[in-house]
Amino acid sequence: MSGIIFEVKDVHYAYLGKFPALCGVDMTIRSGEKIAVIGANGTGKSTLLQLLDGLIFPDRGTVTAFGERLLEHSQDNEKAAHRFRQRVGLVFQNADIQLFCPSVREDIAFGPLQFGVAEDEVNRRILDVAEVLDIQHLLDRVPHQLSIGEKRRVAIASVLAIDPDVYLFDEPTAGLDPLTVRHIIDFIVNANQRGKTIITATHDLHIIGEIADTVYVFGRNKSIVRGGSSESVLNDRSLLETNNLIHMHRHHHDGREHVHQHLPLEPHD
Amino acid sequence: MSNPLHKKHDFIERSILSALAFLKDATMSEEYANRKGFLQSLDPRFKTISFLAFLVTAVSLKSAVLISPLYLSCLILALLSRIHLRNFLLRTLFFIPLFSLCIVLPTMFSVVTPGEPVWSFHVAWITGIITRPGLDGAVLFVVRIATSVSLVVLLSLTTRHSELLKVLRVFGVPQVFVMTVSMCYRYLYLFATMVENIFTAVKSRVGMVSHHRQGQSIVTWNIANTWNRTTQMSEEVYMAMLSRGYTGEPRLLSKFHATPKDWLWLLCAVVICAFLFYRGHTL
Structure with missing residues (x-):
């Protein structure tokens, strides 16, 4: 781990100027880190990812990426915008938003083509990423005909084809079957091992141990209430309970019913 | 006894659901386009240009005898392209040509088109006379419609919708x-599903709509809600495009590759059209 990639300082953001989404967020993200941003619904996780991807800009405070401040007008310059977007890729929570082309092949090709990659190279990348994500059989399919899990894998493929340095994942495992969750976790872990920086917004605590070394917890006040190693955060029962991340669970064991909480790193008996 | 109000609402419900089902079917039905057949194997650009040439020929010719080989060719091409002939005939031969026959029916009579009588009949005190020019005109009209519809249906059945849209680029339509x-x-399919789900959700909560005013307010609310969601989604899709490097001028994959077979097909199409035009002038 070396240089700083993102530096977020006292960032405030409100939708339409009156619905606060982030209130005074500070964080520093270094190259090669695996970071998870957790919090209940509506605590500003997705907004943070969009800020880091330069899609929206703070009302107050600063976001610095690769040593340069992210400003709205700097994205108007095609060269600067392309330079940044080739280094940062966002996988949206709703795959239907990300897959806007008429076929899977064209969706995967969209990113590289915008960056001026030659068509032969684009075709090679399509085959490569399709193999990595096991979606070769889907290449000529129409996105709306795919299952949620297939759409999610295609959405990841559309970002992987760009081969960015930083991957931003917004709820990558929400609503997926266990096998697809496993594939996505494996993909994230492998990408990180190849030196990619991973930032994941999620409230699926069970995957955090694998996909993150550092965890930031967002609270109802739309700011970070705690940051630290995944182990320390996930073992802090009161922190998770206060922030609506764990709940009481009703179980039947050996014919008797009992109620208790599940902590992600805690073995269950 | 059945309630007429129920029948009325049942009709509206069935109409909405049928319209949505048709929309979804139209956007999903690429079953034939995915089959391995003759027309499916052609480059969409060459196929579209040749079918346009056939269409112009069918519309321009003034003889049903000359147009009918084009119609026969459509049937042969449908078979070669592994299209179920019964379905194809149902789509092309019955509904639209029969409808056009109804339109053209009055022109067969001497009142509209005078000429040599072919057949006359009496109904009550009215005498109907069908004339030769009237009959010829009606036959030409129906054959022309049947052929044109067959050509269009054949092209749309054997070509993926996305590829058909891409062919527009050949005619100079801007990429954007x-x-x-x-x-x-x-996104049509997505929104059709969304409207269907909203309708089912409303039905599950409200049940049978008791008054047309209540029905109107639900429909109005649905329109507003769908509008809001589409606007929100369009903003998000734009963000997704920006995120992957879109800066205003989209660059898309051009995956068309012409082969000698495509050029040969185009040549055949041009020769057939030229021959039919020539025969049309010499007849």
């Missing part, structure tokens, strides 16, 4: 327009 239409088409 083609992409916008493709995206509209891609």
Whole structure:
């Protein structure tokens, strides 16, 4: 781990100027880190990812990426915008938003083509990423005909084809079957091992141990209430309970019913 | 006894659901386009240009005898393209040509088209006379419609919708327009599903709509809600495009590759059209 990639300082953001989404967020993200941003619904996780991807800009405070401040007008310059977007890729929570082309092949090709990659190279990348994500059989399919899990894998493929340095994942495992969750976790872990920086917004605590070394917890006040190693955060029962991340669970064991909480790193008996 | 109000609402419900089902079916039905057949194997650009040439020929010729080989060719091409002939005939031969026959029916009579009588009949005190020019005109009209519809249906059945849209680029339509239409088409299915779900959700909570005013307010609310969601989604899709490097001028994959077979097909199409035009002038 070396240089700083993102530096977020006292960032405030409100939708339409009156619905606060982030209130005074500070964080520093270094190259090669695996970071998870957790919090209940509506605590500003997705907004943070969009800020880091330069899609929206703070009302107050600063976001610095690769040593340069992210400003709205700097994205108007095609060269600067392309330079940044080739280094940062966002996988949206709703795959239907990300897959806007008429076929899977064209969706995967969209990113590289915008960056001026030659068509032969684009075709090679399509085959490569399709193999990595096991979606070769889907290449000529129409996105709306795919299952949620297939759409999610295609959405990841559309970002992987760009081969960015930083991957931003917004709820990558929400609503997926266990096998697809496993594939996505494996993909994230492998990408990180190849030196990619991973930032994941999620409230699926069970995957955090694998996909993150550092965890930031967002609270109802739309700011970070705690940051630290995944182990320390996930073992802090009161922190998770206060922030609506764990709940009481009703179980039947050996014919008797009992109620208790599940902590992600805690073995269950 | 059945309640007429129920029947009325049942009719509206069935109409909405049928319209949505048709929309979804139209956007999903690429079953024939995915088959391995003759027309499916042709480059969409060459196929579209040749079918346009056939269409112009069918519309321009003034003889049903000359147009009918084109119709026969459609049937042969349908078979070669592994299209179920019964379905194809149902789509092309019955509904639209029969409808056009109804339109053209009055022109067969001497009152509209005078000429040599072919057949006359009496109904009550009215005498109907069908004339030769009237009959010829009606036959030409129906054959022309049947052939034109067959050509269009054949092209749309054997070509993926996205590829058909891409062919527009050959005719100089700007890339951004083609992409916008493709995206509209891609999201039609999503919104049709969304409207269907909203309708089911309303039905599950409200049950049978008791008054047309209540029904109107639900429909109005649905329209507003769908509008809001589409606006929100369009903003998010734009963000997704920006995130992957879109800066205003989209660059898309051009995956068309012409082969000698495509050129040969185009040559055949041009020769057939030229021959029919020539025969049309010498007849």
